[in-house]
Amino acid sequence: MSKPTLILLPGMPLDAALWTHQTDHLAEVAEVRVGDLTAHDSMADLARAVLAAAPRRFALAGLSMGGYLAFEILRQAPERVTKLALLDTSARADTPEQTANRRQAVELARQGKYRQVIAGNLPRLLHPAHAEDRTLVESVYAQAERIGADAYVRQQTAIMNRSDSRPGLSAIRCPTLVLCGRQDAITPPEVHVEMADAIPGARFVPVEDAGHLAPMERPQAVTALLREWLVYA
Incomplete structure (x- = not known):
């Protein structure tokens, strides 16, 4: 019997290293792939690119920006997603304040201050204990450097222009896991409860002692939850 495919979608400005523990330890139960979220500046185009590279049916997990993209993939091809995991993300569109902050970060990145932008955001990404x-910190910097300022600008543009996904939550029919770091300062637990309450049959699990990057901060706990979701949900 062939293993199911699991597509992991990283947050911004992160890459496959975000999912290192999950990729290594879920390989025995799934064919794990990590999507590329760098080539386009709209969620619609990013979703089309992921779908073009994906098998006919697959499980999908996304963190932060990856979660925003997962909702767009569901809008375009809901019948292809067999299971859904939403990590440290939100179904909401940006507030005007969030959009203004993104535009400021984009301008700094264009001015050659990309590393300064990443450094300024680190305290909100990680639990204080981490x-x-x-x-962990050097991995975040290394991932951001690999993504680069140009792709970062494209990612911010896609995020700023994303849709509010809340109206479509009740239409999601696949087994859904919603999890986040208990101390996530960017997408706090209440926005995850909001998603889980709106998605039929969804399960919400907070991960203790973790911020916005739960797969890196509490890798064993997140991998165990994803394994349970993949095998038993």
Whole structure:
């Protein structure tokens, strides 16, 4: 019996390293792939690119921007997604304040201050207990450097122009896991409860002692939850 395909969608400005533990430890139960979220500046185009590279049916998990993209993939091809996991994300569109902050970050990145932008955002990405974890912090910087300022600008543009996905939540029919770091300062637990309450049969699980990057901060816990969702949901 062939293994199901699991497509993991990283947040911004992160890459496959976000999912290292999950990719390594879920390989025995799924064919794990990581989507590329760098080539386009709209959610619609990014979704078309992921779908073009994907098998006919697949499980889908997205963190932050990856979650926003997962909703767009569901809008375009709901019949192709067998299972859905939403991590440290939100179904809401940006507020005017969030959009203004993104535009400021884009301008700084264009001015050559990209690393400064990443540094300024780090305290909101990580649980305070992990902010001094040198390996974790350097991994975030290394991922951001690999993504680069140009792709970062495209990602911010896609995020700023994304749709409010809340009206479509009740139409989601696949087994859905919603999880986040208990101390996520960017997409806090209440927005995950909002999603889980609106998606029929969805399960919400907060991950203790984690911020916005739960798969890196609490890798074993997140991998265990994803394994359970893949195998038993």
